[in-house]
Amino acid sequence: MKADLPADRFELFLLGDGEKKVTWALDTRVPNTAIFTFNKEDHTLGNLLSSRLHKYPTIKFSAYIIPHPLKPSFDLRVTTDGSITPRDAIVQACRDVVQDLEVLSREFTKEWELKKITNIGRD
Amino acid sequence: MDYDTYAVDGAEELGPRVTIREANNVAVDFILRGADLAFANSLRRVILSEIPTIAIDLVEVESNTSVLADEFVCHRLGLIPLNSKDVDDVLYTRDCECDQYCESCSVTLTLHARCTGDDVMKVYARDLVVTGGRVNDQVGNPVITDAKGEGCVIVKLRKGQEIRVKCIAKKGIAKEHAKWMPTAAVGFEYDPHNKLRHLDLWFEEDAKKEWPPTKNADWEDPLQEGEPFNYDAQPDVFYFNVETVGGLPPDVIMQQGIKVLQQKLAAVIQELAGGDERNGDYGDGARSPDGPPPGTAYGADGGYTTPFGVGTGNASAWGGGTTPYGATPYGNSGAGW
Numbered sequence A: 001m002k003a004d005l006p007a008d009r010f011e012l013f014l015l016g017d018g019e020k021k022v023t024w025a026l027d028t029r030v031p032n033t034a035i036f037t038f039n040k041e042d043h044t045l046g047n048l049l050s051s052r053l054h055k056y057p058t059i060k061f062s063a064y065i066i067p068h069p070l071k072p073s074f075d076l077r078v079t080t081d082g083s084i085t086p087r088d089a090i091v092q093a094c095r096d097v098v099q100d101l102e103v104l105s106r107e108f109t110k111e112w113e114l115k116k117i118t119n120i121g122r123d
Numbered sequence B: 001m002d003y004d005t006y007a008v009d010g011a012e013e014l015g016p017r018v019t020i021r022e023a024n025n026v027a028v029d030f031i032l033r034g035a036d037l038a039f040a041n042s043l044r045r046v047i048l049s050e051i052p053t054i055a056i057d058l059v060e061v062e063s064n065t066s067v068l069a070d071e072f073v074c075h076r077l078g079l080i081p082l083n084s085k086d087v088d089d090v091l092y093t094r095d096c097e098c099d100q101y102c103e104s105c106s107v108t109l110t111l112h113a114r115c116t117g118d119d120v121m122k123v124y125a126r127d128l129v130v131t132g133g134r135v136n137d138q139v140g141n142p143v144i145t146d147a148k149g150e151g152c153v154i155v156k157l158r159k160g161q162e163i164r165v166k167c168i169a170k171k172g173i174a175k176e177h178a179k180w181m182p183t184a185a186v187g188f189e190y191d192p193h194n195k196l197r198h199l200d201l202w203f204e205e206d207a208k209k210e211w212p213p214t215k216n217a218d219w220e221d222p223l224q225e226g227e228p229f230n231y232d233a234q235p236d237v238f239y240f241n242v243e244t245v246g247g248l249p250p251d252v253i254m255q256q257g258i259k260v261l262q263q264k265l266a267a268v269i270q271e272l273a274g275g276d277e278r279n280g281d282y283g284d285g286a287r288s289p290d291g292p293p294p295g296t297a298y299g300a301d302g303g304y305t306t307p308f309g310v311g312t313g314n315a316s317a318w319g320g321g322t323t324p325y326g327a328t329p330y331g332n333s334g335a336g337w
């Protein structure tokens, strides 16, 4: 087992040679279902995407698992209602979250500048 | 009011909203609304572990006759917070063209102290001196916030003892080593009255008495007498308190955290949506936080464009243009407040 542990800490977040960020395969036993393996990612992305997918009416199932606590990857299983492919659903989820983050960035900047002005006024 | 309808169709449609309760140059306390738990938690996690900063990573010990072993001193040096202004301009050593380290990917600090008096001498972070070139004139400076301007104690020397070291500070993230953390702590709370029952509080006699409410409890209505449990309710108000170690101001930490998360997502979009994303909204944003994906010509466009450069028209950070943070400039921390 010990030989399988990452030799360097940066192996937790740097893709290896030729390693892909995401690979995926269709689940042949269940329709409209695919399992995506995200390499060098953790709960930060896994839970974010899985939860976001739950909000879409076209998603019948979505959940993620980190198969081994010492291996820096997670599997995301997605089932759709057939009107969208699991792959497109994930891309959509990513875009929506990027958009939300963009809004958050603007909102935070706005608030921060405001706070700065009021703080100066107090001095 | 139907809480459920409000949470799903009302608040979240507006997108995330922020209310800053308190802010200064080393901490920000704010409320995040209109987001779900996963979003808030990912933001927290990314701030804790994936924002690049500068820290001493390599130490050449030329002389150490102090009572502390070399490794001990080196470890202490690594944990000293360093100014990480415009750290995006600093390359990761592993991505740099140099053999070991250079001015583009590191900052060199030297420390030389020798005790000649009879009293015990303290060596402070302020005694670290930046030598050689660096990307800008602040990056790598030891963070010093105390009134006396000393910084933290590195080692104590007795008469005749000496320490002489050369430190190489590099860019990294806290996933590799906690010394690269931009924050001391990220306070995070939601549902202070535990209405959602995500907590199962341990108690001896009375949970109400033994678990005094936090200050966030004043911002929400407590459970009313006889109010039924709402099993559909979802958390949508989050109380953050981001406390820095002084290397990056809190607003930059927030914006960097957002950017790192966006880069993660962009990498997924790039991988799954393929080439058609290249000219899309996110430009070449699919680059991993640690450099271009394999196969991308490094600097083929003559620069090192920011992740969302193409879409938003920001100039290349490498080329000395604007930062991707819009109106909020880096390093304003010392000014005004």
Ligand SMILES: [Zn+2]
Pocket (backbone or CB within 6 Å): B093, B096, B097, B098, B099, B100, B101, B102, B103, B104, B105, B106
């Ligand atoms: Zn270099």
